[in-house]
Amino acid sequence: MLEYIRDNEPVRLTTIATDLEIPKSTVHRYLSALIENQYVICQNDHYRISSVFLQYANTIQTRDPFYPLVNSKINELANETGELVQFIIEEYDRAIYLFRAVGDHGVRVGNYAKTSGPLHSTAGGKAIMSTWDEGRIIKYCEQTGLQPKTEYTITSPPDLLTELEQVGKQGYAINNQENVTGLNAISVPICDEDGDAFGAVSVAGPTNRLTIDKINEEITSLLLSVSNELELNYRLL
Incomplete structure (x- = not known):
């Protein structure tokens, strides 16, 4: 209700x-x-x-001493890229948007924006899943059915496994209109010492501006640097 x-x-x-x-x-x-x-x-x-639920949200966003640093980096990235930047965690096989910042030219998500979404159709979700073992990925596929969000969503378990393997090798995931038509995104996992992702940072923008070429030429190196910085700070806490 x-x-x-x-x-x-x-x-x-x-x-x-x-x-x-x-x-x-x-x-x-x-x-x-x-x-x-x-x-x-x-x-x-x-x-x-x-508004009592704001108190619950504040508890979640401040319960980890690492989160303020993440939030600061999210805002810094939004200012630098001018786009929508998000920090995603995974709970109950869902991508949870924990922090969100919008740059000068970023997509305005507005009040309608959901706080969660599928893992397999989002760049952040795929970045996190790339650190899972095959058994956990297959279990996710069976439980969710890989429901499509757009005509570009991956709905085949073998195709998802192949992509996640590639994501693991290259260190970043791309969402090419798989969650919202007309919106591209790139994300990197943020991992602990054991290589398990406790979150992911993503940059999203309209396809006419955040093209695949721009992602490959500009955003990828920027996000990989952010990933290294956050992981180092996490280990030093």
Whole structure:
């Protein structure tokens, strides 16, 4: 119900009940509990997610002493490239966008932007998956079904395995309109001493500006340098 309210707010009780196929009395009971615990607010019979969730987000973004350094680097990269820069972690086989900064010419994600997405269709997700062993990748494929986001999304497990092997060799992943049509991205994994990725940094932009040639000629070396810097700082903490 919280997810529904988040995606459709402001929304009335009757709409929630109809769309979720839950009796109005049950919805009313749930909403009363959510309001009592300050997770939802009601204004003029319309329900919205409360700002209490900002406290949860702040806890996540500050729980690791390394995260402030990452956030600083994300903002620095956005200023340097002028594009949308993100730091992604993986949870429950999803790419979680933990930090996001937009440069002067960057894509404005706006309030509609999701906080998570598939791993296999995003550059950051593929960068993280490139550090997994084959068994874990196959398990991911079986559990998610590699659902397509665009016509360019990789939906074949053998094709994904081949690409991830290449990503592991070259040290970066490219998303060529695989998650959003008209948007390209490149990402590098940020790994610990054992080579396991605890996150990834990505740069994304429209295809007419962030071309594959520009990625190869300019952005790749920049991100690989960022990866080395962050990994070194992580090990020195």
